[in-house]
Amino acid sequence: MSTLVTGIAELVTNDPSLGPAPLGIVTDAALVLDDGLVAWVGPAAGAPRADARIDVGGRAVIPGFVDSHAHLVFAGDRSAEFEARMSGVAYDGGGIASTVAATRDASDDALRARLRRLVAEMRGQGTTTVEIKSGYGLTVDDEARTLRLAAEVTPETTFLGAHVVPAEYRGRADEYVALVTGPMLSACAPHARWADVFCEPASAHAFDGDQSRAVLEAGRAAGLDLRVHANQLSAGPGVQLAVELGAASADHCTHLTDADVDALAAGSTVATLLPGVEFSTRSPYPDARRLLAAGIPVALATDCNPGSCFTSSMAFCIALAVREMRMTSAEALWSATAGGAAALRRTDVGRLGVGARADLAVVDAPSYRHLAYRPGVPIVRTLEVPG
Numbered sequence: 503m504s505t506l507v508t509g510i511a512e513l514v515t516n517d518p519s520l521g522p523a524p525l526g527i528v529t530d531a532a533l534v535l536d537d538g539l540v541a542w543v544g545p546a547a548g549a550p551r552a553d554a555r556i557d558v559g560g561r562a563v564i565p566g567f568v569d570s571h572a573h574l575v576f577a578g579d580r581s582a583e584f585e586a587r588m589s590g591v592a593y594d595g596g597g598i599a600s601t602v603a604a605t606r607d608a609s610d611d612a613l614r615a616r617l618r619r620l621v622a623e624m625r626g627q628g629t630t631t632v633e634i635k636s637g638y639g640l641t642v643d644d645e646a647r648t649l650r651l652a653a654e655v656t657p658e659t660t661f662l663g664a665h666v667v668p669a670e671y672r673g674r675a676d677e678y679v680a681l682v683t684g685p686m687l688s689a690c691a692p693h694a695r696w697a698d699v700f701c702e703p704a705s706a707h708a709f710d711g712d713q714s715r716a717v718l719e720a721g722r723a724a725g726l727d728l729r730v731h732a733n734q735l736s737a738g739p740g741v742q743l744a745v746e747l748g749a750a751s752a753d754h755c756t757h758l759t760d761a762d763v764d765a766l767a768a769g770s771t772v773a774t775l776l777p778g779v780e781f782s783t784r785s786p787y788p789d790a791r792r793l794l795a796a797g798i799p800v801a802l803a804t805d806c807n808p809g810s811c812f813t814s815s816m817a818f819c820i821a822l823a824v825r826e827m828r829m830t831s832a833e834a835l836w837s838a839t840a841g842g843a844a845a846l847r848r849t850d851v852g853r854l855g856v857g858a859r860a861d862l863a864v865v866d867a868p869s870y871r872h873l874a875y876r877p878g879v880p881i882v883r884t885l886e887v888p889g
């Protein structure tokens with residue numbers, strides 16, 4: 503059944519053949535959706551007939567958000583850790599251990615219920631594609647069940663057995679890396695598309711450059727594509743490692759040297775910025791303008807997780823990107839849609855040209871600019887198309 507979507511005051515397509523780059527905006531627009539895909543897009547006056555019709559009443563329509571970085575399979579609560587940070591305690595990843603303990607203790611049903619609630623919360627706020635990492639199990643069985651649960655809700659699953667060194671391996675990080683790159687990877691690879699590592703020599707809990715390289719090379723040898731938690735707390739080796747190994751994305755990029763920026767500019771790795779983390783850890787924001795000036799593709803994502811940033815709102819991240827990182831509203835929206843798609847190497851989402859997935863979000867305003875202009879107000883939702 504085909505559906506005509508009309509009454510679109512401003513349509514963001516991210517397709518430069520349909521309107522000026524980067525957003526490819528068509529005003530007074532319509533779309534025809536058929537069999538889950540965009541079948542036609544253009545000015546409403548020229549729209550073809552369809553079986554059904556949805557009138558969005560003069561609102562803006564954008565591609566559904568592509569949240570390319572989230573950790574949604576977990577149990578427990580770390581609101582006290584957030585409170586402590588707000589009064590000056592620094593984030594170092596040490597709190598991850600408490601989520602690991604709670605997650606190991608939780609039943610599949612409890613983890614699944616929490617996961618599904620968070621995915622629904624995201625969808626209700628306009629997110630139609632989400633990447634989900636493991637990393638709160640840190641045993642062979644708990645990492646594999648985490649990824650099995652994540653795969654129930656998204657094809658974008660990421661093996662993050664190398665999130666931190668778990669308590670039982672304290673002081674034996676290399677032995678833990680051997681577990682991650684051996685039996686844990688074998689059990690997890692069938693359920694994962696991506697491999698990731700928290701590369702952060704400045705944290706006592708995460709992994710140095712050599713350990714991170716071992717994790718990523720093993721993941722690649724097992725057929726997984728790569729993404730990296732890089733340069734979150736310090737200008738470590740993560741970004742250059744990500745570029746060297748051809749990772750799709752280097753995530754965080756909070757502390758960058760000139761050599762890191764040069765490497766990103768010369769390579770094909772997307773820089774994924776997670777400004778909700780800097781907000782929720784009271785840290786300095788990444789220098790988005792420096793990356794954009796160097797022509798580096800930038801993605802925005804939530805990093806939704808119980809520790810460093812517990813927001814599921816891409817609109818909030820857009821508002822932070824505009825207010826705190828001086829991205830324009832257009833740059834921020836592109837990064838939250840097409841940029842996220844690039845970070846996941848997807849060409850079927852993050853845009854609304856013919857042939858793209860029919861993943862639409864409606865902004866309860868005449869322009870996408872309201873996403874940053876009305877921070878904290880729930881004005882964006884996924885358009886649910888019947889049939």
Ligand code: NIG
Pocket residue numbers: 573595597598601700731734779805807808809810811
């Ligand atoms: O992306 N940096 C490492 N991992 C997560 C935080 C996980 C947590 O604190 O529970 C991040 O910020």
Ligand code: FE
Pocket residue numbers: 571572573731805807
């Ligand atoms: Fe993360």
